[in-house]
Structure formats: C-alpha cells, structure tokens
Amino acid sequence: MVKAWYMDNDKTDPRAEHQRNPPEFISIEELHRKTGVELFKLDLKTYESEGVLEKIKKDRGYTYEDEITISKECLPDYDEKLKSFFTEHLHADEEIRLVTEGSGYFDIRDGLDEWIRIKVTPGDLIIIPRGSYHRFTLDNNNYLRARRLYEDEPGWLTHIRPADDMACRKKYVEQQKRGFSSEN
C-alpha cells in the first residue's frame, strides 16, 4: 500500500523519511483531492499476462514507454540526474511511472504549498498530473527501477519553478481549487 505524509521542514538528507512529529499521514483519496495524483497497485507477477498495464495504456492514451534504472552503477551522470530530479519542477504532460524494483519518494505540493511525500515501492503505478510542482528522490536503499510511460515519444521538458505563467500550471491551479472533482 502506498503511503503518503506531510513532510517536516528539515532540509538535510532528502533520502530520509522526513515525517512530521507527530506523523501526519494522508490517505490516497485525500492525496488525490489535494494534488490530483493517481495511484494504481499492480501485481507484478500477473499484470502482464492479465493485460492490466495494456488496458491503462489504452484507456489513457499512453503510446510510448521506456525503462529507467536509478542507481550509481546503472545511471549515467547519477549525481547530476538525482540533483535535477530533486529540483522542484513541472511538466506540461503527465509523469507516469510503474515501479518494478526498489523504492523512492515523489514529493508534491498541496494547495497551500506544503510538501506531501509519497513512498513508492514495486507494483506502484503513479501518475503525477501535468502542471503540478513536484520532485523525486531515492530513499536510503539507493535503488529504483521503473517503466516510464508517455502520451507521445518523450519530448517532454522539465520546467523548474517558477513556471506559474504556463497554461498547464494555470489549469492545474484551477483544478486544485476544485479538489480534482470528476467534472475536470
């Protein structure tokens, strides 16, 4: 089960949990209402034979994919890449990741600009909405492997905050005010 919580304000070691004291967990439903993040749990033993991912890809129009392994051994420019992953940014397209090995944290801002941390582990398919400010870090296991899905071939760009004038950002802010209800 995916776990999400509000982060403390400690700026040291991003790979630590950064729970508040006392911890402030939030449910997956609340996470969606506050950020628009969508989460699916896939059974990695059966998802391919049962066509679960294929259905999600078809339903949501994901036509392209690749794979990333984030570890010191496998990722070229590892330190630089991790630094850029953890720099607050947005994209004009969804960011879609199916974690197949390892673990890590996606952080996303709520409507009051507070960080919410989402722990992902194998079988978690996470969809970060277009226009949302977010970032990613490994946890202390220092390893994550994921399938990355795209609506098109990955031409998508990273826009470092501030990017408040972008149309996708303005739309996201409106959706966030409405709690990502279904009429969006």
Ligand SMILES: [Fe+2]
């Ligand atoms: Fe991103």
